[in-house]
Amino acid sequence: MRADARDNRARIMTAADDVFGRSPSASTDDVARLAGVGIATVFRHFPTKTELLEAVLTLRLERLRERARELSGDAEPGKAFFEFFTQVVSESASKLAIAEALTAAGAVAGAEAQEAGRGMRSAFNDLLTAAQRAGAVRTDAEFPEVYALLIGASRGATAAKLDPAVRDRMLTLIYAGLKPYA
Amino acid sequence: MRADARDNRARIMTAADDVFGRSPSASTDDVARLAGVGIATVFRHFPTKTELLEAVLTLRLERLRERARELSGDAEPGKAFFEFFTQVVSESASKLAIAEALTAAGAVAGAEAQEAGRGMRSAFNDLLTAAQRAGAVRTDAEFPEVYALLIGASRGATAAKLDPAVRDRMLTLIYAGLKPYA
Structure with a gap:
């Protein structure tokens, strides 16, 4: 080219x-x-518009994957995990596309987007595991439900057109539930 | 008739x-x-199909409102609050319509569905307040973020086509975050 x-x-x-x-x-x-x-x-x-959408979706997922990989080297794995979670949800609130990309990363999306989606989920899983080892996230929380929480928080923020303050307070409640028992 | x-x-x-x-x-x-x-x-x-959808959506919201009102007389307000939350999310997982009805209860839905949606939110707010007074839900959680959590959990469960076990573990995490500080 x-x-x-x-x-x-x-x-x-x-x-x-x-x-x-x-x-x-x-x-x-x-x-x-x-x-x-x-x-x-x-x-x-x-x-086609579909090809353009597919390319944008793939780019989004690749950027999130890269961000997760960058953060996985962080000296504070707990901070890194929650920072990534917050970034995904914050972007979803202002950009519908993120939430739809996340959902679409399953069956509807093409091979490239699916690959990028798998990479993103895998990098997110690494952040979770590191945060659990560091004692920042309860160890009985498994990936499927934590990922469902991420999708849910993203879609909840988007659907409710949350103002940032409400979105942050919603995340505070979610993060309290992810912390280890006192 | x-x-x-x-x-x-x-x-x-x-x-x-x-x-x-x-x-x-x-x-x-x-x-x-x-x-x-x-x-x-x-x-x-x-x-029209729209009128039929509107009627179904209204019926759904009215049933949820009635369920919330029934539960608001419960002797254990904490149990009642979490039972209602679980029911909304469980129905969403199997029935896309609930989540869409909840989202649609805003701008798109007609006057009747909006009224039913307001009634449902108001009854849910009563359950929340009672659960907080009973010490079962942290008192610094305000309605907007708790409602955003309900929407998010419903949409997360629907979008991820969660199996019931994952959905229940996701709810366990959310409920842990809603409990008062130990």
């Missing part, structure tokens, strides 16, 4: 992340406009 | 609750078939 084509692709992805993040039903036209490219250029890179 | 018309209406509602509960995109035909009435009878009672 030539450098200007690569630039265009990156600009389209950034615009699509923004546009679909605000409204999953937005049009490819809106994306082209924000990216400052013609609609033909968008279709050259992404022949 | 004549008695046989009332019977038909009740059968259509019960069938619609079941059909749309399993698949919100099901057709009015499916409802007529399960109810054992002709499609013309369905349309006489509910001229």
Whole structure:
């Protein structure tokens, strides 16, 4: 791919992340406009809206996976776990796409997004295990229910269009339940 | 309304609750078939699918409101609060419609469903307050975040198609966070 084509692709992805993040039903036209490219250029890179959505979803999941991996080297595993949890939920509140990407990472999404979703879940699991070893999260909490909590908190924050203060207080309650018994 | 018309209406509602509960995109035909009435009878009672959905959603919310009111007289307010929370989340897991009804009870739903939604939230708030007075729920948890937790747990359970065991362990974590400090 030539450098200007690569630039265009990156600009389209950034615009699509923004546009679909605000409204999953937005049009490819809106994306082209924000990216400052013609609609033909968008279709050259992404022949269908589904392919564009898939690419954005994959990028989102890959970024979350990278963030989780970065945090897994943290000297304070408890802090790292809760920071990642908070980041996922905070982004969901302002960007519907995250929550839908998370749900979609199962059956509906294509192979790339599924792979990225698996990577993200695996990195999140590592953060959980490290936090439990460090005594910051109760050890009887297993991955499936902690992941269900993450999805639930994300969707609860998105569905209820929570203001950040309520979202943070909701997270305080969830984190209290994840702490080891006193 | 004549008695046989009332019977038909009740059968259509019960069938619609079941059909749309399993698949919100099901057709009015499916409802007529399960109810054992002709499609013309369905349309006489509910001229559009939206009106039928609205009626089912309202019925769901009214039943939850009634359940919450029944429980509010319970001698053990803590038990009553957690029992209601569990019932809402359990029904959501098997019936998508509940979670969508809860979300829809905001802007999209019509006046009747909104009224029923307000009634349900108000009854849930009474359960929360009673449980807090009884020392079963931490008193610094305010209604907005507890309601966001209820929505989140319902949507998390639905989105993740949780098996009941994972759902129950997720609820155990949430309830641990709602308990007063040890």
